Amino acid sequence: MEVSIFHLDHRCPETKARTGRIQTGHGEIKTPAFMPVATLGNVKTMKLSDLEDAGVEVIISNTYHLHLRPGEELIKKMGGLHRFMAWRRPIVTDSGGFQAFSLAKIRKIQDDGILFSSHIDGSSHMFTPESVIDIQVALGSDIMMPLDECTPYPVGEGYAEEAVERTKRWAKRAKKHYEKMEEKGLLFGIVQGSTYPHLRKRAVEEIVPLEFHGYAIGGVAVGEPTSLIREISAYTADLLPEDKPRYLMGVGLPEDILFAISSGIDMFDCVIPTRNGRTGTIYTWKGKINIKNSKYREDDKPIDPDCHCYTCRNYSRAYLRHLYTTGELLAGHLGTIHNLYFYMELIREARRHIKYGNFKEWMEDVINSMKGGDDGQGI
Template sequence: MTTHLQPGEFSLLTQCGTARAGLLGTAHGTLETPVFMPVGTQGTVKALGPDDLAALGPRIILGNTYHLYLRPGDERVARLGGLHQFMGWNGAILTDSGGFQVFSLQGLRRIEEEGVTFQSHIDGSRHLFSPEKVVSIQRNLGSDIMMVLDECVPYGADREYTAKSLQLTTRWARRCREAHPALDRGQLLFGIVQGGFFPDLRAESARQLMEIPFDGFAIGGLSVGESRAEMLDILAHTAPLLPQDKPRYLMGVGTPRDLLDGIALGVDMFDCVLPTRNARNGTLFTSFGKTNIKLAKYAEDPAPLDPACTCYTCRTFSRAYLRHLYMARELLAYRLNTIHNIHYYLDLMRQARAAILEHRFEAFRRDILAHYEDEATPSGDAACPSSPTP
């Protein structure tokens, strides 16, 4: 039975090498780590209802500050009881600050000390995201874990720009902390380590952020177009710099290989759009690797998608039926495919956690990765590249 922790409490139960198994308390329940957070950008995990999510069993999902601020508006959500009530979700919610979305609006935003001014991708209206503003939005949404405003430095940025951006991110982080008293309303606040692809700047960012009393720390600025080896090198360098007694969150990186490599390097929390986006494109993750349900060879295949899987989709339907739905562009295809992919990711985390607790994680990891040796296509929030075995 899971121990129930108070919001902000983090208990590191054991390590297997540098892989960690722990517990994190939130206002909507205790999370078992390592944990994958399905992405519900606009108050919904695409193609799934809250009943589907309840059946799948995630303890936490992710929402997006930028999108929910623009539509339907954080103040409206607050008037309607907060994001949990608004979307009918009783588990925990992490909201990112919207920084990644804003900084990806090339030509439509301006960065200043006060914050970042940007144009809406919906109607072109102009808005300012200051550190205080993004905290206010997330407080209105009522998320369990809030993220500070940071600048996601583009891949290839030079050292001078990256160092200057790092200092700005730290100043913004301090303002976010000042705008949200510790554990007010039970809402946690995480800092975000930046520093681009310069190891010493990553170390400096971590050092500066650890002087601020955050409830956890995220590693940002990866999956932005770098190679698999570059991502892994920075992750292996950065994760050990962060406190042992705080949760560590790798943002927006998430193939099965990414998750297991991240866990091996001491990361506790993950999110990525990959499982839901791939589901809508007919690409499914299974115990024997990736499967493209569009292939003609499945047209008369009566077998379940993955005989080893216990999800509703695999218990109920054949590969032939799933292919038929997808080729016919039936909406049910997106739901059934998404159910399966989310189940696969959540079950992978459950198995990884059990392997850490039983001190057999490396053997488990090798077994899984043997089916994903050819995983090389960047995808996800930005590039979401896979990483090699460290």
């Protein structure tokens, strides 16, 4: 792939953190980047204007779910996913393989692909390396992922090795099929290998020569302890090319994101800020809080007096607690607005401190500060 789509701008002198820019058909993605999850073409409870106000530059949608409902052909007929959901900025789509493994009622892994039954109506479907590319091209994705096999945790070394081999074969087929397409987005490769360093190394050695636009670290945050997630992510990132974006799939706690940034990883996605926003777990610079706790019943302060999100500019903790404890739909909307704004601000500040060369000190201060919250009684 001759054209460079990734430009490195700054490097941290004390860690492996870096800032950069990814060029896509729908604009530039500044890295490090956090991608809110828009599974079915929307970030749950959020309007597009809310995402724009938070500074979201890129979202990630799900091939498995969109294939089942409403179907890629309908979305293509409607002008593609961008037009369908009225989003003008970049969209990443995953392959749907993880959902085919985790959600489908019955699944069978074959050399040709994954045969599975829909978790919605039991209908039979087949994902192959080629069909998954076809679906994502029909959606109009800016960054696509090939079909891979994501192993659970824990998993035996033998099965993890089989998954690495299968993922390699599928990646070759996906790349070959992708190269035949005319109108298409970027294509990343995925590195598997579970918690086995030698399998991670082998996967990198087999996937990188296929020359994808970027590389995703898959098969993490599937049940491992935090220490192991960080160890495997950092180890794998070190093996990946410097001149390509690195994407850590599914890791999303603020502290874990900062650690991954310090390890040289550029892109992240996770449901944590939105899912927790809907249930009342709120993230702040002083740690996370459960806004439903009784101590907020008469608290007239905003969630964070220094936050400029719509929620903090307009509502008190007491009012938010009232909404959550009475089951009002507005609660999840306002909580998600704040959480996503916080995540975007965290990423913006990370980029700024990388640029100015003091990321390590800033990261340590933030992580120490976030040990407060309801658990540390720091709010």
